[in-house]
Amino acid sequence: MAIKDLLANGPIVVNIGIEQFYHDLKKQDAKVVHVDWRPSALKSDLLSKLRKLREGGAN
Amino acid sequence: MQRVEVVRGVYYDSVSLMRVAQELTKIDGVIDATLNMATEANIKIMSAAGFDLSGLDLRPSDLVIAVKANEEIIDGIIAKAKEYLSNPPWKTTEISQQYFPKSLNGALSMLPEANLALISIAGQYAGDEAMECLNKGLHVMLYSDNVSLEKEIELKKIAKERGLLVMGPDCGTAVVKGIGLGFANACPLGPVGMVAAAGTGLQEVHVQLAHRGIGVLHAIGTGGRDVKEAVGGITSLMGIEALLENDDVKVIVMVGKPPAPEVEKKIFQRLVSGNKPAVLGYIGGELEGDRPPIYFCKELEETAAVTAAVVNGTDPDLARKDLNLKYEHLKELASHFGKRKGYLRGLYSGGTLCYEAQLVASKLLGPIYSNAPLDERYKLPDSLKSIGNCMVDYGEDEFTQGRLHPMMDSSFRAKRMIEEAKENEVGVILFDCVLGYGCHESPAEQLASAISQVKREVGDRIIFVGYVCGVEADPQIASSQRKILEDVGVVLADSNAQAARLACLLLQ
Numbered sequence: 120m121a122i123k124d125l126l127a128n129g130p131i132v133v134n135i136g137i138e139q140f141y142h143d144l145k146k147q148d149a150k151v152v153h154v155d156w157r158p159s160a161l162k163s164d165l166l167s168k169l170r171k172l173r174e175g176g177a178n
Numbered sequence: 179m180q181r182v183e184v185v186r187g188v189y190y191d192s193v194s195l196m197r198v199a200q201e202l203t204k205i206d207g208v209i210d211a212t213l214n215m216a217t218e219a220n221i222k223i224m225s226a227a228g229f230d231l232s233g234l235d236l237r238p239s240d241l242v243i244a245v246k247a248n249e250e251i252i253d254g255i256i257a258k259a260k261e262y263l264s265n266p267p268w269k270t271t272e273i274s275q276q277y278f279p280k281s282l283n284g285a286l287s288m289l290p291e292a293n294l295a296l297i298s299i300a301g302q303y304a305g306d307e308a309m310e311c312l313n314k315g316l317h318v319m320l321y322s323d324n325v326s327l328e329k330e331i332e333l334k335k336i337a338k339e340r341g342l343l344v345m346g347p348d349c350g351t352a353v354v355k356g357i358g359l360g361f362a363n364a365c366p367l368g369p370v371g372m373v374a375a376a377g378t379g380l381q382e383v384h385v386q387l388a389h390r391g392i393g394v395l396h397a398i399g400t401g402g403r404d405v406k407e408a409v410g411g412i413t414s415l416m417g418i419e420a421l422l423e424n425d426d427v428k429v430i431v432m433v434g435k436p437p438a439p440e441v442e443k444k445i446f447q448r449l450v451s452g453n454k455p456a457v458l459g460y461i462g463g464e465l466e467g468d469r470p471p472i473y474f475c476k477e478l479e480e481t482a483a484v485t486a487a488v489v490n491g492t493d494p495d496l497a498r499k500d501l502n503l504k505y506e507h508l509k510e511l512a513s514h515f516g517k518r519k520g521y522l523r524g525l526y527s528g529g530t531l532c533y534e535a536q537l538v539a540s541k542l543l544g545p546i547y548s549n550a551p552l553d554e555r556y557k558l559p560d561s562l563k564s565i566g567n568c569m570v571d572y573g574e575d576e577f578t579q580g581r582l583h584p585m586m587d588s589s590f591r592a593k594r595m596i597e598e599a600k601e602n603e604v605g606v607i608l609f610d611c612v613l614g615y616g617c618h619e620s621p622a623e624q625l626a627s628a629i630s631q632v633k634r635e636v637g638d639r640i641i642f643v644g645y646v647c648g649v650e651a652d653p654q655i656a657s658s659q660r661k662i663l664e665d666v667g668v669v670l671a672d673s674n675a676q677a678a679r680l681a682c683l684l685l686q
Contacts, residue, residue, distance in 0.1 A: 120293045121341050122420040125317050126396055128293065129355035133285045133316065135307060136298030137193045139586075140321075140360060143615035144296075146653070147364075149357045152289040155278035157189035158239070158303050 180230060181252045183259075185241040189215065190263060192300065195241075196582045198262045200589075202245065208255055209246040213263075216240040217302070223579055282310055296359055297346075298322055304347065305329035312337055312344070319399065320346030321360050323575065327408055330401070334412040343420075344413055349399035350377035350583075350616075353384070356395065361585055363614040364651035368393020369489055371427035373417040375400045375434030378528025378573075378612060379461060379478055381647055382674055383433050386482030388649045389672070392489050395426055405437035411444060418445060422452040429488050430456040433481060435533065436463040446472070457485045461530065462537045462552070468494065478534055479673040504672075505679055512683035515669055518641050519686055520605030522546075523598045524569030524678075525591050527584035527621075528647070531610045532571040535678035542682035543567045549574055564598060569608070585617045592628035599632040599640050606641050607632075608681040610674060611663065613648025613656060622646070622659035626666045633667060641684055642668040645677035 120128075132151040134141040141153035195213040202211035212227060214220035216236035225231055229244040236242065243259045245252060279285045286292060295311035297304050301324025308318045308325075312333065320333075325347035337344040345352050351374070352359040356367040363381055365388040372394055374380035380397050387394060398417035405411050414432070421427045430452075432445065437460070449456045455471035459481030465474040473494055475481040480501060487497040522543060526532035529550065536546045545553065547568040549561035558565060561576055572584035572591050584591050591609070598604050611621050618624065629642055644663050648656040660670055669684075671677035 120315065120317070122317070122343055122416065123423055125293050125343070126355060126420060126424055130294045130357050130359065131289060131292045132359070133282065133289065133292045133295045133311070134298075135282070135285075135295060135311075136191060136321065137616075138191070139193065140296055140298060140616060143653075144357070144359070146615070147357050150289060150291070152285045152292065153276075153278045154282060154285045155280050156191070156299055156307075157280065 179249050179252060180244065180246050181256055182229065182231060182234070182245075183243045183256050184216070184234060184236065185243070185260075186237075187239050188241050189239065190241060193582065193586070194263070194266065196587075197266065197268060198259055200582075200587065201262055201267060202255055202259055205251075205255065205258070207248040207251045211245045211247075211255065211259070213241065213243050213259060215300075216242050217300070219579060282307075282314065286314060293317060294319060294354070294359075296321065298360075301325045301347070305333065308333050308344065309336070312340065312342055315340070315342070317343040318345065319349055319352050319359050320344060320401070321349060322346070323348040327403060330403060331409055334404075334409060338412055338416060343398065343416060345399045346401040348403070349401045351380045351397070352399040353394060353397035358615045360399075361612070361614055361616040363388070363647075363649050364653070365649055366393035367395055369426065369428035370394045370431055370485060371421035371424060371429070372397035372431045372433060373400060373414050373421065374398070374432070375402050375405045375414065375437070376461070376530040378610075378647070379433045379459070379530035379534075381528070381612060381614060382478040382531060383431060383459060383482045383485070385647050385649055386479050386673060387485060390482060390486040392482075392486045396421065396424070400434075402434070405434055405441045407438040407440060411437060411441035414441070415444060415448060418448055418452070422448075422454055428455070429485055430454055431459060431481060431485050432456065433459045433478070434461065434530075436460040455488045457481055457488060461534055477538070477675045478530070479675045505676065508671075508676060508680045508683055512680060515641060515684060517686045518605030518639070518684055520603045521564075522567045522606045522608060522681055522685055523564055523604050524608040524681070525594055525598070526569060526571050526610050527573055527588065527591065528610050528612050528674075529571050529573045531612075531645075531647070531674045532569050532573075534674055535608065536569050538675055538678035539567065539569070539682050542679070543685070549576065562594075564601075570594070585612050585621070587618055588621045588624040592624050595625070595628045596631055599636055604640055605686075606643060606681045606684050608643045608677060609645075610677075611644055611646045611648075611659060613646065613652040613654040613659060615653065617654065620654055620659065620662070622654075622662040626662050626668075629663075629666045629668060643671065643677050643681040643684065644668045645671050645674050647674065
């Protein structure tokens, strides 16, 4: 959606993170859905391995 | 004694974890409590806070619950932490029972017409998530900080190619068609469109415009780095373009620290060719002399006053003169309250408010020490120990890692007020109290409790000067918050710039 359409229609929001922001958008009658977001185990493990490699530690 | 418990393979967002920790520390017998995902940064923070995590095999997908408490209750506190995690006491049953999808795809199947993602997860994940949102055709507001400059540039370049906005990273505030995102005040709608590279700068101008009866339709946040040379003002320029095209926006306001020269030039040139009235509020900037329909301002209240004049078709210079008269009147007000001996100490939750206060105070008092100083020569070696006239920005990373943002929780700042007051050389304590969506439900109460304690201990030796950045329609109700502070003897000013001036004038 073009920026002009975002400004014309108003925000319709996917909230990823702080749940308070979802409730505050609800209070303003905005259309919003909250994502109960968690990093995938795969991502976490990969990050952990990359960090260890960077630090020259165990692989 | 200390007890540490590790829960493997779970994830909770930092705000939920900090709220649980906050609840636990209210329990009698609890000395300290912290809950964190076991990222490298969090492990360091917990260790620095005195928790011994040595010998534990921790991974980022582990939750660490660490408690210091009396031996007889410590097991119960760990159990309480787990109970609060599964049934947060601050949530109503109705909220707890709501279903939330676990993924972006799940969210989009529930709300296929979504056009914007508000992302506030840990910085290490936020960039990739933002990219996924752009790939789904969503505009992005990236509240998260700790996203690399390279990632920011990559995201913004891709977004630009697709005609999408990336507000942020580190973008705390935005308003789209009157709807506040993140930290935002419930101000009226009106003919002003803003682009802001400064979160509380945006809030202050928004609020000051509301006080002058002027509304804002859109306020596009950019994140502070957007106007640096490396990013080149990508979001700022896209925002200005959109506001120039929008017929409902009659006046454009840009707020932030002065952009890099090349970016400043591009913004100015586009506004000149756009031929729509514009007010450039570059805080502490050096540009002088208006070039109607473009006006230059150096402070936040001035930006709002000049914008209001432009909207109303009155003389912006007259608006500036009126403001200067108000500032002159503060001298009488200072005499009325009686001058104090000693140093000024400013304790801020808003970064731009702290920056502006330093600009004002440095002209009246000379150099100001800070953890985010105007001049690096006056950087505090230890942000927890003030030197001379000093202002501390509690929104800086060093204070927000492992803690709620000070606009969500003022308790750490309130404790600092008590510490500052113990120093005999302190005469004035200056602070902000920022309201709006996203902020604490009653920051004034948190601060007033500390101020009462100081008053009991040192009487009137110290005078407190505050500014409540908010409006009546905010969830906290500005007049109620003001009353709470006035009832404990705080002298309140009508703007951040006035509060800083008054605080300086109160010193002998």
